[in-house]
Amino acid sequence: SSKSTNSTGGSLESIESNASRHLDKHTLKEGDFKKFFTESHHPSKLFDHKISRRRTIAGVTAIPKASSTKDLHRQTSEFGRHIPLKPLGNTSRSDEHPRETVSSRLRFAKGHVSHDLQECDGKTYVTPTQRKEMEMKTLKGEIKQLKKDVAERVEEIDLLKKNLDKEAADIIESKDLKIQEIRAELKTMTSCQDELKVSYDESLQKISSLEKTVNELKAAIAENDKKNGQIYYEMYRKGQESAKFERNFEIERLAAISGKSTSVTTRELLEKLMNTETELAKWQSFRRQESYEQADRPETEAAAILRFLKDSFYHYITDQKQSDNHLRAMIRIFNFTEPQKKRIASAIAERINKKNSL
Secondary structure, eight states, rough: OOHHHHHHHHHHHHHHHHHHHHHHHTTTOOHHHHHHHHHHHHHHHHSOOOGGGGGGGGOOOOOOOOHHHHHHHHHHHHHHHOOOOSSSSOOOGGGOOOOOOHHHHHHHHHHHHTTTTTTTOSOOOOOOOHHHHHHHHHHHHHHHHHHHHHHHHHHHHHHEEEEHHHHHHHHHHHHHHHHHHHHHHHHHHHHHHHHHHHHHHHHHHHHHHHHHHHHHHHHHHHHHHHHHHHHHHHHHHHHHHHHHHHHHHHHHHHHHHHHOTTOOHHHHHHHHHHHHHHHHHHHHHHHHHHHHSSSOOSSHHHHHHHHHHHHHHHHHHHHHTHHHHHHHHHHHHOOHHHOOOOOOOOHHHHHHHHHHOO
């Protein structure tokens, strides 16, 4: 780590300064140098814990990070120029400084490079296995936390999904209810439309039937008007014949009277006949107008004749002055033959003569 590197670098710098000071004076003896180097560069002076293989390298300065074997050779050579490690006299190999090799330097650099991200001193050093175990423990803790977070997220997702499913079910249910209501309304409207269509068709049929009936009634009315016109014309013609018959009858009656009494002249008979015809025409026109205005139009000719006969008989009984005229009208209605008419006329003349004689 950076802390351990700084502490080690500081120790090495102090060692290098002391060594340089003694070398500059040239007063250092071989025994003193050995003693100084052994005491100053002993690994136990740098770390208080158990000596490691990586801690056997002593008497070095703060060395830059080595990226290759060439850099290590260069650093070693530079280091050798500052502190000559060869003793002045003959010494045994056991008393010499531990030999520094390329592999040891690589191991040292590798061991300290991996501690860049954590504080490391002599007491907190961990082995690669321990470091891996710590990393695995950390990773397991992170995995456990991640699993916990994932479980919470899954639970939240399930809850949201459940809520969404419930909301979707409620929405679908409400929409289904609305659809059912709309379908019921549509069914009702369809049935009403069918009923209206049937009623419309029936109305069209009724209208067609009524139009047909109106046309038939118009044709019937036109035919009845035509028949009534014929009936009225026939009645008018018969009225003319009746007037002619009455005039002849009156002439015969007056002639019979004039045969007995010569006091009545022909001029008087003609005047009386003209007056009688005028009154008869007036009466006939009055009666015709009255029957047209008051009476309903007969549907058939027989009904018209029957009504005219009933009116004539009523006036024959109630109107004594015009009873002869009403009697003649009834005779005309019955449409007697000429012999029958002659016999009826003679009978009426005899009755009048008897009445006058009384």
